[in-house]
Amino acid sequence: MKLYRVVFATLSVVGFCLAADQDVLTILKQQSDISTFIGILEQFDDLVNILNQGTFSVLVPNNEALAAFTNDNPELSNDTNAVRALLEYHIANGTHPSATFGLQPLFVPTLLTNPNYTNVTGGQVVEFAAVNNRSTVVTGVRATSQLVEADIFYLGGLIHVIDSVLTIPISFPATITKAGLTDLVALLNKGGFLTPSSPAVNIVNSLSDLTVFGPNSSQYSASFTGWNGLDNTDLLSILQYSISKGPVLYSSEFKNDTKIPTLDGIPATMYEVDGQFYVDTSLITTRDFLTSNGVLQILDSPMNPNTTGQLPLSSPGSHSGSGSKGLSTAAAAGIGIAIGALILGGALGVALYLRIKRRRRNNFSELGGGQTRDPPPRYELDTKGITEGAVNARELPRSHTFQIEHPVKPPSPLEIDGQERSRISVTIHGSPPRHLGFQARF
Template sequence: MQYKNIFSLALASLVSAQTPSLSDALGSQNSTLSSLNTLLESNSQIAESLSRLRNVTILAPSNDAFSALTSNKENALLLANSDYLQALLNYHILNGTHYNDSFGDDTTFIPTLLTNNTYANVTGGQVVEARLRDNNVTFFSALKENATIVTPNVNFTGGTIHIIDSVLTIPQNISETLSNANLTAAEGAIRTANLTDSVVDARDITIFAPNNDAFNAVGSIVSNLTSDELTSIVGYHVINGSVNYSTDFQNTTLTAVNGENITITVVNGTVYANSAKVTVPDILLENGVVHVVDQVLNPDNTSAAPDTTASSATPAFTNASSGSEGVPFTSGVTTPTTTFPAATSAGGETETSSSSGAAMPMKTGVVGAAALFGGAAVIVNL
């Protein structure tokens, strides 16, 4: 028995000696990661924290990924801020060791080490979406930005590294997300109802955000809404205290913040909230998730059910029609320049906002500045 223990210890020591340290795995053994390694070498405190990690998976952007990112001077300035850099690196570290062949056809949402409330107001840490797509494992971050594994399973003493072809984007708050996703009517409705701060500050939320076509379809009723009615309608699209990703949905009911129930129905893999179809699922927020729907939900018509045979959605509001003044609630809302398709009914989950040099949408305004520079982030191994 004693000899067995000695042999086991010797074997473990041999395996440990053969497994490179993180600095070796990122440095001399992988020239495609020299940009990341140089970045860490210039931030010794961050590098030391990373070297102590165990049982993690690091998504390491390649040199080309960093080159595309830093070609924008604003991005380069962000990376020079140590607080933001720590948060960004945390977001590239997955809890647990996930080898390439462990990712299946089913979408999974994996918690990262990004837990600082300045950047991630969700219980258990901000997540990335992982999906096997076209025989490649792809990760989706904010605004469905995608990064694909180009070199898998680079092992090191703390777990494994996957080299990816793009830098992940930290999810933004609801206002920035709706604006950048071109869901300008939904953003305007929340602002008009004076609920922006409440939604931004809430922890663990799920939002069903109607696209602009959906708001346009009920434009005729908007001018007649009282303040209380608009507040109730907006509140009927928000679930507080529960982050429900698409993989969590089953035939059930959820209670919205206005107290009314939303019936969730799954038909052949398509999710419906009452009669509204989810057209773009799982747009990550810093405090939850957004699912784009093709109808505005009506809190006075909670029994609306999906009609899977209809060629187009029937509004949940009786006698509603398009207004004469264009898409409601969009006046004064900044129109984004992205190609994200969520604003119209043409949006789909495989479409993304990815474009050359746009891997990191910029935070803007007072809230954005506070989020970027207002708090410290500490790398921890959960």
């Protein structure tokens, strides 16, 4: 089926190159049920010129779609900047025949670069996908617009008529609220991340090209206690570890064993297991909520900077059908191996300690001629006056020599032949001291 669509897409492009020789307004006016869009586009001559001079895919809401949008947003009709931004978001770069939708994840930048509406480098994107085998455009809060008439070629690109107006992606806080991600909202409120004074609000609203990984699970909602006792610094670290800044990581960029830089400074790792993608140990359950400054990827559990680089425990299909919550076979085997390694390591440590102790004892024995080594020898102090005939202290010479010798018996273990080899002479000038301290080291 995919091969057929690729061939068809190729033939469509060839046909476009051969047949598209009229400007965009001429081709649009030949179509039915899109007159409202034509009237809006004609108000912006520069956009018409851009369309005729470049290569684009123009996504044209039909009259019914624009009527419904106007009823829901009456204030926009008098806001020229808002109308222009909406038009720009309906013009995607490059030619993308409908047959290519859904062949692989495809996120295409549009002409919308107005900083009041987007903070994504290169322009806010739309996703070209296939939903229920129908070519579909996915936009903000994962709103879908289906093609009702496709592949109308003009000089410079092609036109797709769609059944609803595209939704320009909004901020991260507004997205999670409007998309009904109630568990994620509750968890962020519990962490204090959505209060106006929180640094988190400034991060997710002001930085460009963000990829936010957030859990939306009842297990991690208002009743979650895993963050209890953490201070604001720890909580902010968890949030920053859950955010990557540029380039935006759409699902088209998912790859196994990919390092993801985070605002916390510690990289996370993406893994692919049985066609499912994980960030560290957290499974990505819903992909690609486009936001005004990037994308939100939904997880089954919060990310944790203390588990960075850990592998997923098991693939989603490896759990038994009985619903048992016990350890998987792989996990049990891993624990058994770990315990065995600890026991073996402990035994080796004890054996090594005993061996070193025995070796030291043998070394002392060898130094002492087969006996345990004696303590270091003690030395005696022998004093001699230079003038032997002095009678009283006044006649003592002002210079004395102190000879320090080891006793003759017992001999030092290092001098077992009894021969004296150590002598230290100390000469002191002046009156003899009452005490003399001496310390020798070997």
